[in-house]
Amino acid sequence: MPEKSWFFATEENDQMEEKSEFVRAKRTSVIISKKGESVNSLYDCHGWEYGTATSENTGNDGTTLEAYDNTTEDRK
Template identity: 35%
Template structure:
């Protein structure tokens, strides 16, 4: 298995509080969300039919809702709230020199 590395996702200033942004990081679709001064990074497509999650919404309860069929995920863990066996990959991230980097 190849060693993980840090890769640029987006500029930190481009991710405002309460917003989300889609980025393709080394070919991987990544959804970045800033909530309560924390950056969350998840696989950017729904497990159901591959819809782009950046077109969805997220709530005060840390719930991300897919725009296509309403599947809901916890942005902190990636867990699908309808079936505990499904989840989105969650990626470690860090802010460095004004950039958000994702560990892939």
């Protein structure tokens, strides 16, 4: 089981901040908002359960990735 960690970016600072530990994403709740549009995150689209948040898989162009605690058990 991965240790507790967070990943997030803010509208004010689109640079992704991440921890080195793997994170568990809430597949239905991690939202990427790009250019004012809400879209399914890559975590949801690809069915990832674990992964690291990086600029490669989230993008840097106006992206907001909301933070979630990886201790949640709301996976399906």
